[in-house]
Amino acid sequence: MIREARNETGKLSVAENDVALKTTVVDEDQRGTTLSRISRSKPEQPKRELPALGWLKRVKWIPGARADEYDFINNPIEKCKVEDNRRVTLLVLVKSATYQTDLRDKIRNTYVIGITKYNVSVKVVFNLGYPENEKEQAKINEEARLHGDILQADYVEHYYNLTKKFVMGLKWAVKFCGSEFVMSTDDDIMVDIVTLARDLRSVPLEERTNFVIGKQNGYPVERNERSKWYCPKELYPEDRYPPFPLGHGIILSHKVTQKLYEASRDLPPEIPFDDVYCGILLKALGIDIRDRVGWFKKLHPQKRPADYFILQLKTDTMKTAWEEFENKL
Template sequence: MDRVHLLPMQLPPASSINGHKSNNGYGNGKGKVSFVRRLALGFMILAGLGLLYVPAYHSAQGQFSGLGETPSPQGSVGGTRHLVSSIVQLRGWSYNTTRDVSTYIRPENNTTAILNPSNICGESAYLLIVVCSAVTNVNARLTIRNTWGNQSNLDVLYDSSVKLVFLLGLSGNDTINDYVVDESHLYNDVIQEHFHDSYNNLTLKSLMMLKWATTYCDKITYLMKSDDDMFINVPALIKALKARAKSTGTLIGSLICNAKPVTDIKNKWYTPKYMYSERTYPNYLSGTGYVMSLDVARRIYKAALAVPLLHLEDVYITGICAKKIGLRPANQHGFSYIPRKLETCALREVITAHKINASTMNTIWSKLSAAEDAETNGTSVCTASKAVDKKRATITAKVGMKRVGYFLMKSGRTFNNRCV
C-alpha cells in the first residue's frame, strides 16, 4: 500500500494573531479555536489512514487464510502482552518448499539409488513385493526374511516368480548407514535412495519404488507395496491375483472412501491447506499394502511427475495420481489395515495383517507352517464346513468394522467408508 504523507499545517504568524481584534474583544480566543480545529482535523486524517491500513493488511494476509495458526511466544510491549499468528507448516514441507516431483526423483536418470541390488527380476518374475522399511528397523527385515519373505521358500514354491526387496532412505547416523551397506552385501535385497528417511517423506519413498520397479523389473506382471510391520500371506495373494480376469489395469487393496483431511496440527496425518485444499480425498487404498499391475505403475509414475507432491503416500499414489489417469482403486477381499485375530484358519484366508511385530510374525508363521505340514500329512486343521466358514466370515466382518471405527476414533482420521 502506498504511503500517504500529511502536509504540515500552515498556522498564521504570531504577530497576526496577537494584532487582530474582533469586535467583542476575543481575537486571541478565535485564533486558538482555529488551531484546535486544525489539530483535530489532523488527528481525524491519521485515524482514517489507520482504518484503511487494517483491512489492507488483512487483505494481504488473505492468501494464507485457513492454513491454521499457532501462537508465537508472547511478548510484552508497553506492559501489554500480545500474540503473533503464523502459518502452521508441515515439518519438511513448508509453504515455500517445492513439491515438484521431478526435483527429487530426477526421471532423467535411471536411478538415484545409493544401494541397488543386482539381478532381482528375471524373465520368470511374476510379482515383485517392495517392503518400505525404516532404516533402523533391522530386526523387522530379518524377521520377514525368516518368515513369509524367505526367498528360498519363495523360489521353491513359485519357481522364482515372486521377488522381495526392501526400500530405505538415508539415516542421519553414519553407523546405521554403514550397517545397511553390510546388510545389502549379505542379502542383495536392499534398495537405498538418497533422501532422509522420515514419515513425511514416505511419498518420496513410494515414488522411488515406482521408478525403480519400472526401470529394473519391466517384465513383472504385478507390483506390491507394503510396510515392514505387515504379514503377507503370499499363497493367498497369488491365488487372488491368478483368479483375476485380466492382469492389466489392476489397483487393489483395502479401499478407503470419503476421507477428510486432518486439520489437527498435533496429528501425524495433519494436512495443511496449502498442500491439499479439497474437502475430501479421492478414494484411495491403505498404504499398509496394495497391488498394482505394471502398466498402472508406469502410468501413475508418469502422472506423478506433473502432480504436486502430497506427504500422505497412499492418498497421493492410489488416490490423487490414480484419479489423474482415470483409474479407480478397488477393494480386494483379504487386505486389511487393522490388526487381525491370530486364529490359524482365519489367517490362512487373509492376504495382509497389519501392526505385526517380530514376535507375532514368528508366531503366525509357525502356526501356518504347522497347518501346512499337517495337511501334507493328511490331517486337516480347519475342518469346519463351508457354511460354518461363511457364517464365521460374516461375523468377523461385522466385528472388523467395529474395530475399524474404534481405530479411526483413536487415530483422529475420520471418514465414511461407504464406497460408491
C-alpha cells in the same frame, strides 16, 4: 499411512535437507503415455514455500517437488533376473526405515523363505531412504552386501518422505524389474505371499490394464495441527481425500505401475502421505480401486483370516503370524 495406529516407517525427528549424494545416475527413459487429464503447467522443481503450518514447522518438505529425482545408492539390479527369462509374477516393495533391521530379518525368515519353499514367483526388496548418520549407513551397506535385497535412494529417511519412497519404488520397478505385478507394503505386515502370488498369476491378461487392489478409504482431511496426519488447506483445500488404497498393501499390475510413475512426474505430490498420493494419481488416471478383502473372499470363501495380510505386528509375533498363514496353505 493415514489414520492407522502403526509403527512409523520413518523417523519423527526434524528432517534435514536431502542428502546430496550423487553416485550411479539412473538413465531416464522417454515417457510413453500422454496423460491428457493431468496438467503439465507446473515447473518440475517448484521453489514455492508455504507458511510454517503444522508439521511444516518441524519438517523441511517442499510441496509440489518431483519425488523421482534421486539416485539409487544401493540398487539390487540382479534381483528380478531369472534363468529362464520369464517375468516375475510379483515384486514386493517393503517400505522400511533404515533402523528397522529386526523387522527386515523377520520378513527374510518368514515369507521370504516361503517363496522358495512353495516355489512361487515373487521377489522382495526393502525400500529405504538415507539415514542421518554415517554409522547407520555403513550397516545398511553391509546388509545390502549380505542379502542383496536393499533398495535405497538418497532422500532423507523420514515419515514425511513416504511419497518419495513410494515413487522411487515405482521407478525402480519400471526400470529394473518388469514384474507382472507390484506390491507396496510395510515392514510390520505379515503377508500370505503364497496365496497372493497364486491368485495374481490367475488374473486374466485383459483385466490387468487397470488392475489395482487394496483396502479402499477416503478419509476426511485432518486439520488438527497436532496430528502427524495434519494437512493445511493451503496444500489440500477439499474436506475429503479421494478414494485411496491404504498403504499397508497396494497391489498394482505392471501397466498401472508404469502409469502411476509417469503420472507422478506430471503431478508431483502436494502432500506427504504416500497412500493418499496414490489415490490422487489414480483419480487423475481414471483408475478404480478393487476392494482387496472382497476380492479375497470371492476367491477363498472358506478361508480365515479373510485377507492376505495381518497388520501392525512386532518382531516377536511375526513368526506366529506366518505360521498361521502357512498352516492353511
